[in-house]
Amino acid sequence: MARLFHVPLSPFCRKVRLSLAEKKIEVELVEEKYWEKSPDFLRRNPAAKVPVLRLDGRVMSESAAICEYIEETRPEPALMPKTPEARFEVRRLVSWFDDKFHHEVTSKLLYERVNKKVTGQGYPDSKNVKEGARAIKFHLDYMAWLLDQRRWLAGDQMTLADFAAAAHLSSLDYISDVDWNRSQVVKDWYAKIKSRPAFRSILADQVPGFRPPAHYADLDF
Amino acid sequence: MARLFHVPLSPFCRKVRLSLAEKKIEVELVEEKYWEKSPDFLRRNPAAKVPVLRLDGRVMSESAAICEYIEETRPEPALMPKTPEARFEVRRLVSWFDDKFHHEVTSKLLYERVNKKVTGQGYPDSKNVKEGARAIKFHLDYMAWLLDQRRWLAGDQMTLADFAAAAHLSSLDYISDVDWNRSQVVKDWYAKIKSRPAFRSILADQVPGFRPPAHYADLDF
Structure with a gap:
């Protein structure tokens, strides 16, 4: 199952959560106190930010890039127009x-x-x-x-x-x-x-x- | 001809200039003192930022969106991979x-x-x-x-x-x-x-x- 490291009120995490949910991709949410910079978390993401998404065997950061990736690999229902x-x-x-x-x-x-x-x-x-x-x-x-x-x-x-x-x-x-x-x-x-x-x-x-x-x-x- | 409102040392403008040049799209460069917020410039771009690109009869802002647009409308030479x-x-x-x-x-x-x-x-x-x-x-x-x-x-x-x-x-x-x-x-x-x-x-x-x-x-x- 996909896993999202996030904090609840982060708009960048929420944008990814909305994309995942709209595409009906089940995800396990894990709260990540990113400001404590745990070594485990830094290994997953050197930028030390949330969201970090584990999906398709990859660990991904940067919410805009994540949302485009979800859109390209799960095009339906479409969250991007065609032209x-x-x-x-x-x-x-x-x-x-x-x-x-x-x-x-x-x-x-x-x-x-x-x-x-x-x-x-x-x-x-x-x-x-x-x-x-x-x-x-x-x-x-x-x-x-x-x-x-x-x-x-x-x-x-x-x-x-x-x-x-x-x-x-x-x-x-x-x-x-x-x-x-x-x-x-x-x-x-x-x-x-x-x-x-x-x-x-x-x-x-x-x-x-x-x-x-x-x-x-x-x-x- | 395309027209780019820019300032010379802005990395966001330079990224767009590099994309345009790599695709051999001729562009007229216009220096824009965006911090003076001229009414003309604000009409073109309410975010009051550079770069602003006039291309294909449209006025566009936000460098990441501009570069993706150039890539989608002029795919060769490719600046994005396929997968x-x-x-x-x-x-x-x-x-x-x-x-x-x-x-x-x-x-x-x-x-x-x-x-x-x-x-x-x-x-x-x-x-x-x-x-x-x-x-x-x-x-x-x-x-x-x-x-x-x-x-x-x-x-x-x-x-x-x-x-x-x-x-x-x-x-x-x-x-x-x-x-x-x-x-x-x-x-x-x-x-x-x-x-x-x-x-x-x-x-x-x-x-x-x-x-x-x-x-x-x-x-x-």
């Missing part, structure tokens, strides 16, 4: 969320509030938290602009771009950092993706010391 | 350089020494410079370890992984931050990639106020 233009748009948005959104929002809210505490690095920096809270508004508006023109973020089918975005937003939703009232179209999109069976394991996540809001796992939030 | 396993390894290494190497090395050396001055943000932070100078050794050793087993970084053919790595190292070489004596196998690899016609425009780059070392453009360095 180069549409595939470009998916990859552009995956990078948008995993790079820009991560840098401007996730690292300033989730990492300040949760990762610092969990890894014993002290208290949140309120300047960062303020910047993150301001930046997420811009990103939600950008998503609303995309979703005004398209059924899903990258086009008319659900793709890895939706999983990348939902992975970040679900982690932030766990700590009540998403204002779902800002845009109805974004809220509708999230309700749609949240109700997929692939999302169940993510809604069941529990992080000791952090209790999610009541709406976190509620499909009719 | 999912080999393609995974290329994408893993592209992420390694554009994410980890960039964070640990490029942002601490190039951005401190050059970008800060060019964008009027003051002097290099010596703590960052020291960290970057220490981290690059680890990365050169990792490359040497890969190249002991393979002709090119991701396998036996030259791929986007080599271009990603060469893009970062060439930018750092411009400011004399690469110790080529650390590993003969890495030096040989760089000499091989540097001598390709695709590399010529990069070796001709000039940044006002920063003069490259004599060996920068020397193919027999």
Whole structure:
């Protein structure tokens, strides 16, 4: 069986979990305290990051490369469109969320509030938290602009771009950092993706010391 | 004709330039002072980053997505291998350089020494410079370890992984931050990639106020 070394609130791990679940690939989840850099873990992945996926007898790191590999080896149901233009748009948005959104929002809210505490690095920096809270508004508006023109973020089918975005937003939703009232179209999109069976394991996540809001796992939030 | 909005020492722009040149796609280079956030530029790319490529009547951002698009629309000469396993390894290494190497090395050396001055943000932070100078050794050793087993970084053919790595190292070489004596196998690899016609425009780059070392453009360095 596949095995995924992960931490529950990591958006990069969640993106891989969503891909695996959507493709109905059974996986054993193993929580990995990557910041403790155990020799075993470093042997599996010199980058000392999660996710690390054991699949098809290989040990793989880097979530974008992992998701493309899963897509190429298990093409159904498709999480990538067929044309180069549409595939470009998916990859552009995956990078948008995993790079820009991560840098401007996730690292300033989730990492300040949760990762610092969990890894014993002290208290949140309120300047960062303020910047993150301001930046997420811009990103939600950008998503609303995309979703005004398209059924899903990258086009008319659900793709890895939706999983990348939902992975970040679900982690932030766990700590009540998403204002779902800002845009109805974004809220509708999230309700749609949240109700997929692939999302169940993510809604069941529990992080000791952090209790999610009541709406976190509620499909009719 | 294709048009690339770029800055000369950006490794992300250089990776795209190398891909375009290797595929013999003619491109007009336009220097874009992205940090000035001109309204025209923001319209082309809301992420306010370079590279931005105009190609096939589209305006594209995000270097990884751009390179995959070029590869899918102009498959020859191939910069991606055929099997999912080999393609995974290329994408893993592209992420390694554009994410980890960039964070640990490029942002601490190039951005401190050059970008800060060019964008009027003051002097290099010596703590960052020291960290970057220490981290690059680890990365050169990792490359040497890969190249002991393979002709090119991701396998036996030259791929986007080599271009990603060469893009970062060439930018750092411009400011004399690469110790080529650390590993003969890495030096040989760089000499091989540097001598390709695709590399010529990069070796001709000039940044006002920063003069490259004599060996920068020397193919027999």
